[in-house]
Amino acid sequence: MQHLDGNALAGALAEFFSFDVTTAVARCNGCGAIDEFARALVFTSPAGTVVRCPSCDHVLATLVESDDRAWLGFSGVSAIEVRRG
């Protein structure tokens, strides 16, 4: 399955967050790797989007959208570092 980079999700995530999630640094709770969200592997399908750790393939996050709501899961992220300013 073809994948994209985390930076491809900038638009989808900007709908929900007031900061650019793609430049935030996330820690994978599968392997502990710390990386910019933009470097994650993004798999999209009509059912939704799965974001995987570039180091261990662990599922970091999921995004499912319908017309009137969205479901955001960050099951594989133990912490996010957001730069201020």
Added chain:
Amino acid sequence: MIGRLTVPRSGWHPATVAANTPETGSAARLELDVEGWPGNAAGQHLDVRLTAPDGYTATRSYSIASSGPATGDVTRVVLAVDRVPDGEVSPFLVDVAMAGDRLEVHGPLGAFFVWQPQPAGAAEPAADAGVDATVRPVQLIAGGSGVVPFVAMAQAHADADDATPFRLLYSVRTPADVFFAAEFERLVAASAPFRLDLVYTREAPAGWPTPPARITREALAEAVLPASDVPLIYVCGSTGFVERVAAWLIELGHDARSIRTERFGGT
């Protein structure tokens, strides 16, 4: 370094098609007048949303070929869109959209795959400024329409007369498929250091020194800055192209942290 880049806040903006001109046989240059656009950094992208009469919407991401601050209430933003056969959005943008058509765009998006000129007076980093402040040469590597964000970066580099050494390795099918050919000619001649290396994969110009072929690891090693120069590397293209190139770069000794990629799927 990423956190110190300042990029404008994104949002949805109404836009009017100002011009739609053929860029190549399969791509169009789309100039949009975007209302309330806050400006964008070189390398950012935007999402275009089309709404059908029945309310069905389709959204796709496109790299922006232009950069710079807002120019008042309406700012001109340039895209180059390659037609994806059987696509939902690109055939409309390439073949149907005409001056005066209205679209919605969301952006500017993504502060990761961007390059910004050194601020004036920062060409000589202070001795105690740390490794981040060192001016590293920049290597851009494009597959096909993946060249679009690099047009913005090279133009921003030339406009700022930035002294950072810039190189672009551009893999393209045929001479007729080169995007922004006239702009690249000017950028190569501009005073900011910029070098363009073309790799033709299907058809090369008469007298070209190498027969057309997909880029190889050897060709990549010859045309990109060596790992000893510690370049910042940006790679943009189809997922397959980016995968191959990024893996070779690691084999050639480049640090994964120095490589930024933007895959757009496809083949």
